[in-house]
Amino acid sequence: MENKKLIIDYQEYASREELPAADRALLDAAIAAIQGSYAPYSHFNVGAAVRLADGTVVKGANQENAAYPSGLCAERTAMFAASANHPGVPFESLAVVCSRDGKLMPNPGSPCGACRQVMAQYERESKRPLRIILGSGGPILVFEGVESIMPLIFNDL
Numbered sequence: 001m002e003n004k005k006l007i008i009d010y011q012e013y014a015s016r017e018e019l020p021a022a023d024r025a026l027l028d029a030a031i032a033a034i035q036g037s038y039a040p041y042s043h044f045n046v047g048a049a050v051r052l053a054d055g056t057v058v059k060g061a062n063q064e065n066a067a068y069p070s071g072l073c074a075e076r077t078a079m080f081a082a083s084a085n086h087p088g089v090p091f092e093s094l095a096v097v098c099s100r101d102g103k104l105m106p107n108p109g110s111p112c113g114a115c116r117q118v119m120a121q122y123e124r125e126s127k128r129p130l131r132i133i134l135g136s137g138g139p140i141l142v143f144e145g146v147e148s149i150m151p152l153i154f155n156d157l
């Protein structure tokens with residue numbers, strides 16, 4: 001038996017002003033996407049934006065439902081919309097932000113496991129690492145590839 005450690009490399013930026021321009025633009029698109037959040041139950045508003053390899057930006061926001069499990073997270077709303085409307089165009093990056101009562105949360109939004117699994121599949125289809133930008137009103141974390149936020153990804157191939 002051997003004890004092993006996983007090490008994750010990521011970048012932390014103190015504020016959106018510090019981000020490279022392309023990441024900042026995608027984060028801003030995710031912030032704008034919050035307008036489309038429908039969250040009458042949790043009152044927790046999440047926005048996401050996917051940039052495709054051809055430069056197209058597709059936004060998504062969480063959608064809730066009286067039958068709770070029928071709702072969907074912002075990340076999957078954005079990714080499914082991107083794939084449905086631009087089939088086969090590789091994903092380049094994804095930004096996520098969250099807010100409550102019209103105020104961005106102090107900590108970065110962190111995608112749930114189901115959204116990470118969906119990211120992993122589109123990343124594999126895209127044949128390139130998906131850049132993941134997690135921010136809100138405070139520090140912003142940037143990860144290069146889904147493996148960084150979901151080690152030991154399930155892969156059916």
Ligand code: THU
Pocket residue numbers: 039042044045046061062063064071072073074075109110111112115
């Ligand atoms: N939510 C997202 O949209 N993305 C996440 O990464 C975590 C949670 C949504 C689901 C639900 O509408 C609300 O936030 C509270 O869980």
